[in-house]
């Protein structure tokens with residue numbers, strides 16, 4: 001077995017040093033009843049070539065996003081990632097190290113985390129950011145739990161524009177904690193609807209911009225209303241590239257900003273691993289979940305970085321911890337930081353402008369298709385359209401033309417009664433030819 | 448160009464005292480001092496080229512940001528150099544044995560990296576039509592089959608994103624099962640004192656009270672204490688097996704029986720599955736739910752802190768409450784069930800936006816196929832053999848916490864052998880860095896004083912184990928011989944000297960800010 005260095009001679013010698021006759025002697029504590037593992041229907045070991053062949057065959061039965069015109073978004077976006085990113089994240093020192101618990105020999109990871117936190121704080125317009133969460137949806141649920149700790153109130157209001165999966169994850173987790181979650185009726189341009197639900201019991205209001213229908217909203221008024229009621233405003237963003245064009249959550253008054261960072265450096269990966277971004281106002285830092293990296297000095301006074309404020313965390317505080325998270329999305333944070341460093345402010349603004357411009361072109365072209373109605377009034381790189389018939393059927397039909405048309409809203413929320421709503425996204429990877437192919441296929445199928 | 452040998456010395460001359468030597472610039476040879484990206488004057492730089500849109504105005508009016516974001520950029524060569532220089536300040540498994548107990552730092556096969564990057568996996572959108580993702584769904588189904596077979600459990604939830612998230616999944620299923628039986632009043636979860644912090648944290652996260660169970664002198668769950676604490680209020684117990692002392696819970700079947708008799712469920716923390724994979728099936732032990740850290744047992748890389756993946760196997764009793772989504776076979780192909788189809792379905796709901804850590808599934812599946820059942824069994828055996836070898840080799844100089852009987856995949860020592868030396872577990876660990884090794888897990892589990900938990904894993908050769916034991920033996924002898932400064936000042940030879948964690952926490956600086964001009968930053972509001 002190519003991954004196992006011990007030889008039979010090594011094993012025999014080592015058993016001798018231990019004073020055991022056979023390997024079974026080392027498993028004496030296992031009850032007899034549990035010793036006969038029956039694994040008959042699984043194969044024996046295989047060579048690298050055979051494994052590669054088996055996995056390649058499975059991969060070949062999937063259609064990658066890059067295989068042709070592709071318009072799916074809904075919380076995961078197809079972006080170009082510079083080759084440098086994947087090269088660096090595969091360096092042994094980053095890939096095969098553990099959480100930086102020994103800072104003297106983990107300054108690489110720690111400095112990157114400090115840079116990551118600073119980038120995320122800048123993008124969200126808030127003062128502090130943590131070292132990552134699992135993904136945007138769990139970050140959203142954690143933000144709601146944090147608001148409960150900060151305000152000591154139990155009610156959370158989720159906007160009807162929040163990604164349905166994010167709402168579901170938040171409901172699952174916050175409900176178990178005994179929180180009272182109100183999810184508002186799903187609607188295209190829904191963020192302002194939360195205003196009517198804010199009261200003196202409200203711990204937080206959760207809005208999304210751009211929302212799941214791509215609609216961009218200035219949430220400043222919602223922030224004011226929330227703050228007047230003593231509640232926190234949580235702003236969710238699932239398309240991190242939008243930070244490059246739009247006013248930041250912090251600028252609009254958010255107390256906590258959470259996001260999915262997948263668009264920057266991470267790739268699609270069929271849904272994971274992704275990276276949850278989590279930023280907040282500095283005065284709430286001791287209620288934040290997850291790891292934080294901070295600056296300090298070493299015994300000779302040189303600047304260095306360590307994990308800090310860990311009295312919030314499970315390994316120190318156990319049942320009093322702010323969250324149970326341990327392993328996070330470290331390597332994705334590295335990928336994010338490298339990609340964001342390559343972009344820089346200039347590149348990010350250009351990338352965002354390019355995304356917005358491609359989406360507007362897509363809108364112009366689709367608006368001209370008979371029977372198609374554009375539903376999202378203001379958007380960044382994704383918007384909702386109404387199609388004749390069921391969106392899911394349109395998507396299936398267009399596959400035959402080689403076009404992946406988008407995400408039917410009914411797939412995210414079958415009970416919303418929006419079967420004819422299709423979410424379509426365009427990014428810098430979308431070409432004019434892709435857009436033309438989409439429009440042509442749609443015309444052909446809906447005529 | 449090669450340097451000629453003629454006319455120059457080819458042997459080092461005077462050795463000098465290298466430790467006292469300093470360079471003129473403050474540099475340390477090839478180990479570069481590296482500034483933060485924010486200190487490189489890259490405010491107008493970029494490492495990407497875009498074809499700009501014809502019109503750059505948007506129709507978004509005052510939704511558009513005007514103020515600068517504050518992000519520096521770097522050209523590609525500068526970025527490459529920055530991150531490569533940083534990488535060189537990290538220790539890694541690819542450099543040496545990385546004996547972090549409980550973390551299972553094993554070799555990460557590069558085939559797995561290559562497979563996860565196949566376009567059919569890496570460039571696959573989670574909401575792409577299912578007819579275009581059949582290979583991915585089949586892989587998830589195959590992985591599920593392996594996990595169920597290896598654990599002897601009937602069901603598995605793939606979506607949890609890490610071990611702690613798996614614990615959350617298990618406890619949410621348990622909570623739902625109790626509620627369905629009219630047992631929602633059960634509010635307590637029993638957790639041994641030796642448990643990993645995520646266990647009590649997860650129990651509290653879902654609203655349970657935590658009660659600790661005591662441990663026997665031989666490092667196992669105290670059955671009498673467990674029995675005394677099991678009551679109609681108890682929803683579940685969370686027991687790690689093999690436990691965090693590196694020992695197999697001998698009475699595990701009895702623990703399960705008592706738990707079930709009290710109407711509670713048995714959550715097993717499976718972080719240490721590496722010790723028994725292919726040899727013991729948790730399903731035969733009476734477990735109701737167990738997470739499997741794919742980033743431990745199944746070799747997906749830790750990446751400096753994540754990502755991981757924490758699928759949870761479930762018993763018959765808990766399977767109906769599993770979270771969405773899940774994969775089912777449907778005719779010729781596979782289907783991803785994303786919403787409970789019928790209103791009455793018992794699922795406790797969704798715990799992540801999409802379907803879990805697919806990138807880790809690919810890697811773990813490649814790892815499983817590479818090993819096969821024979822290889823996996825060998826994994827467990829070699830992991831246990833290596834740990835016992837270390838225990839045997841180090842017992843003459845250090846004190847094993849549980850000297851009697853074999854350990855499983857990790858060897859636990861306490862600090863009684865350091866008594867009177869003036870050296871603490873922390874000092875000893877830092878001195879290991881100077882000898883080229885990553886320290887072991889320290890001060891965990893909490894039940895052992897000054898704990899040092901050493902997990903070598905099966906991917907270490909006997910030569911590397913010997914090198915490690917030799918280094919630790921020399922260190923132990925030095926500590927006992929009174930060479931205290933070697934420890935209290937350590938590390939001396941790492942990229943940094945010992946870091947001041949107290950200062951970091953007292954005045955947290957969590958982001959880079961431009962140098963304060965006259966006044967220092969406002970102190971943190973005390974909370």
Ligand SMILES: Cc1ncc(COP(=O)(O)O)c(C=O)c1O
Nearest residue numbers: 326327549609610611643718755
């Ligand atoms: C015993 C034990 N339980 C649970 C966990 C939590 O797993 P994760 O870090 O994947 O959330 C760990 C790992 O750190 C562990 O060692």
